[in-house]
Amino acid sequence: MISARGHARPEPQARRSSGRPAIPLDVIVDRALQIVDEEGADALSMRVLAQRLDSGTATLYRHFTGRAELIAQIVDRVFGEAALGADEEAPTSWQQACQAAATAMFAALNRHQKVAPLLAEQVPIGPNAMALRERCLAMLIDSGFPPPLAARAYATLARYVLGFAIQFSTQGAADGRDHTEQSALFRNCDPSQFPATVAVADVLPVPLDEEFIFGLELLIAGLSQLRDGG
Amino acid sequence: MISARGHARPEPQARRSSGRPAIPLDVIVDRALQIVDEEGADALSMRVLAQRLDSGTATLYRHFTGRAELIAQIVDRVFGEAALGADEEAPTSWQQACQAAATAMFAALNRHQKVAPLLAEQVPIGPNAMALRERCLAMLIDSGFPPPLAARAYATLARYVLGFAIQFSTQGAADGRDHTEQSALFRNCDPSQFPATVAVADVLPVPLDEEFIFGLELLIAGLSQLRDGG
């Protein structure tokens, strides 16, 4: 309330007329991620993004060379969240560290379910993605993994997380098929044609995070054997 | 050459004028897959597909309710190839059967590298995908896996393959970054900022199929332990 109407600038934050208060890049990426979260990746067009920012499409091309770069920044923001999540715990073993990192990435992609398909469009080389990869690889090497094994371990874990995260984007999506609906679909198969499918559908739905942990522990257990001289 | 000019129909196979020789659905899907293979998923538009078939976009909507259904059929065709590949070997253990199935799917997606992102758009429920899942689940249950374990095992393997296959679509793609170029990119990182990344990049590139087998064997070894009472 201090000097609320003191040396006020003309039009404190009016409707973004023709001044130069360029929109900060963070705000653009925030809004873009928001659109993806709320309405899906298909809903993110340069036009609607510009509109949400009270701007024009041409203005966006001042910040990004094109849609691909915008998407790269959205993806890297999610990697940033994953890095934060992985930091929360102080692991005492490389097994715990791997589990924490993979789970943090999984959680970040869970929070932003519609982002996963965007990961398929390009190899993540944003700063947050680079930092996260470096941290994981360094941790593995420090834990006694020879570099070739560390490389394979990281690649395997990363792709496992990605494969799982993609499942998010097809659940509760536009086609309205979520995880439990999907198991209902399998349960209603012709039992004479698909007996095994029906049998496991009866035992489903398994929560997705439980399915994720299941395979993650398999991989980590396998890595343990390899490292300790399998 | 028998009666080559006998009771010839008018215009043997001329330029698809206004007759009713409806284009067989297989041909449409063939052509669509061909476009995806050759020019990428983005190049597959209803317009260019119609053009390649000497037809119009509206005609396509007689065979498919929309683009989504066309894509579903393309995806299921690839599952069909995977099923054929898995059939080629007569496995003697569930471990071999899992390896064969996952490898066949991997190989099919390798042959059709640009198809992988399409898998992210919907849960595969085409006939070939259903049949492959049924076969795998039945094989696991027959091998003594309790249904809940079989369900998790299948989900884990399926998502692992998908996560790996997606990597295909980003290599050699429009951005011209392939697997070896990518490792070169990592090798050229700032070594003081990314020492571990540079260290493993020196030891790369690992062929993608070797990376794939590495994690696959980890998963199968882990499943063995679980089933035989871990």
Added chain:
DNA sequence: ACCTGAACACCGTTCAAGT
């Protein structure tokens, strides 16, 4: 200097009109 409306060449989808 920075922003913008309007254009260009595309999309998926639909429908009245043709044969």
Added chain:
DNA sequence: ACCTGAACACCGTTCAAGT
């Protein structure tokens, strides 16, 4: 009955013209 041109409401991207 089946096919089709042309339209509708969108895209990403660019550029001359505004302030």
